[in-house]
Amino acid sequence: MPGGPTGEEPRQRLHPLSPALHGAKSLVVVIAGLSWSTLSRVGFGWFAAMVVVLALGATVLSLISWYNTGYHVVGRELRVHEGLIWRRTRAIPLERLQAVEVVRPLLAQLTGLAELRLEVVGGGKTEAPLAYLGVAEATALRQRLLAATGRAPETVPPAAGAPAAPAPTERWLHTVRNEDLLVSQLLTPQAFLLPFGLAFVVVQFLSEGSWSFIAVASTLTAMAGVLLQPARRVLDDWSFRLDRDGGALRIRNGLLETRVQTVPLNRVQTVGVTWPLLWRMKGWLRLRLEVAGYSAAEPDDRNRPDRLLPVGDARTGEQIVAEALPGVHLSDLPMTLPPRRARWLRPLSRSAVGAGLDDLVFAARSGLLTRQLTIVPYARIQSVRVTQGPAQRRLRLATVHADTAGGSGAAAHDRDLAEAWELAAELIARSHAARHRR
Template identity: 70%
Template sequence: MSVSGDVVAEPRRRLHPLTPLLQGAKSIVVAIAALSWSTLSRVGLGWFAVLVAVLVVGATVLAVVSWYNTGYHIVGRELRIHEGLLWRRTRAIPLERLQAVEVVRPLLAQLTGLAELRLEVVGGGQTEAPLSFLTVAEAAALRDRLLTLAGRGQSPVPDAAVPGDGAPLPAAPPAERLLRLVANREVLVSQLLTPQAFFLPIGVTVVLTEFLTSGSWSFIAVASTLTATAGIMLQPIRRVLSDWNFRLSMQESGLRVHRGLLETRAQTVPLDRVQAVAVTWPLLWRAKGWLRMRLEVAGFSAESDDNNRPDRLLPVGTLTDARFVTFEVLPGVDLLTVPLTGVPRRARWLHPFAQPVLGAGLGERVFAARRGALTRELVIVPYARIQSVRVVRGPLQRALGLATVHVDTAGGAGAAAQGRDLAEAWMLAAALTERAQAARRGPG
């Protein structure tokens, strides 16, 4: 290690030597997709294979050179990542901004005993600093060490025990307390009770009918039909695979979420980074008394693919499960006792179906807002996580004397109290601002 003043810089480490091989395997899929079936029909199978081989070899060479120039190390309370071919780049990530750490293992990484470390940071529009690939032990040890240096976690990992220094890893991982284990059968049935699953037979029938009536049994026609069918079936299948073997547990460093079949994910979210908790009751699930829960954490990109978003809290469960999980994530908060007041009857002109459902209220520690007609949602925001409060009035709201109170958080969506009486909206906004300031100041 090198020391500069009070800042300790560890030796730079490279990613696992198998990283170029796994990146090259990805390049094969990308190359074939880029060339497309139309290219195959124009140039023939032989030239198509040559083009794929050239692209794969080129991508593999680039992956090897990129691996050689990529490295990471910890300097003080920063994680620094060095990368780049022609243009070298160094990213310094202050660990104070760290929101969550996720260990991801795609299928090829599972077969080779490797993993990818992904970091979520404050203000990040996408996942920051994905380290692909490390050994599973190294990824887990680095995750725990980053959380410790960020001021969360258990006892610090000694420098001599950091993977790559030739010293043994910590003897055992921190103990976990299981909160909820979701049955795979419930995950599967819940996805069958979705609009995508209901319309799936119709979509497949349309594609197959078009193929059979076209009269063409060429390779291109068959491949295009299979591709279209797979695209229709992909969404519900991906959600099932993503939430397979879902396990939620509590650790001293925060919430620990394990899930996935072909791609496994182990995510750690410190509790002090939770901005909001949302509980959703889809229409088709209400007959079985099911709901789902998600976290809102600063740093998670709201535009990311829904199947890959690292904000799952409970993919499917009952109200009893939701109450228990909420109490663990937001101590002292009970879903059944959160105070909610309705909206004036004139709000039905703007929300004809949702007006009986709309509600908002101030609890002892949190603000809650409920909305939705077919799919109902309850969002709970701790006062200490409120960044700003807005009162918004559109033309129709002004005519009806109504307003919407928006509560913004660092996590993105926040919560919105819709259809409130104008005078009540201003009082609610003032109370929220006062309680948010008091919560941030802390007791005393």
């Protein structure tokens, strides 16, 4: 592909197999879009012809798109060129790159390819402008971009069937056993309701009294929808591994789609701890993060680096929280309950609600059946609010919110009104002091 001015490196194209992979993905979308009702109306012959024509059209468009797509690094920018009739050039400043992730969906694993996904500070969503590249090419480009941003390179997902090879500077923290991951999904309300959902689908099928291809296919589609959510969670968190590399946490996970994500510790906004009801009998919990610079509105939660621990015991949770928030001890966080008159608003859950100030963080707890704890470092608090509802005003209660950049923050619910204002003033003072110490 021709380059630009003299001295500017030539544009590079994506891998030649990229149109085939995009065409295969389009074929799945086409079949899903046509649905079984279309098959029943037009018959199998016309249905197959429609699929072939639409798939060929999608492949041709993918081929044209591949031919007119290129990328190169110009100075301190990564430029991506695409489009045939409407030409578009995206210039991504390297200084605004928050992360460069190499992701390998199943088709990419089978063909030895990878996607390069970019997380740009302030971006509306995770960008995937380079799909697909050879693994070696993606690795080299990723290392180059990370070197230009001043961050050390990291490993990429391995070839299909091969274990992930950690970088020499990494320190292993924890690996989630796949057996625990499976059991944790069985101990969820969705798993308990799953037999009833499947029974409903089967009863509906049998009541129709029809064993036609359309009836069978529709039944299988409905059953797949019932099974999708718990199965997706297991596949996404399969072989979950957490490592520490300098000032970042490195997360590897996935079975059908393997990925490596990096979480810079200096961008952690909150740490959330969840104790689902059925997990408490095994002493298990789940940890999640909010990270500054990542897209909170990302429609696909797999693109957000919010996983810290899919499932683990209290001791493991204590260790990982201490890694994510140095100096913070999960079991020693101070917690006080709302006043007794808050029982009028929380007759069952008053004892499960609490808040407290640690030396380094603000912690707030809530939830009766599913208990939740949110931990916010003082330096990450952007604003503090005191709110009152009509019932709270009659009971002289208020809720204190500690907001973070682009996140939900934490809230101390139903505090005494005077205590709420004191808590808000203390949070503001500690937030200012923590930011000045950075």
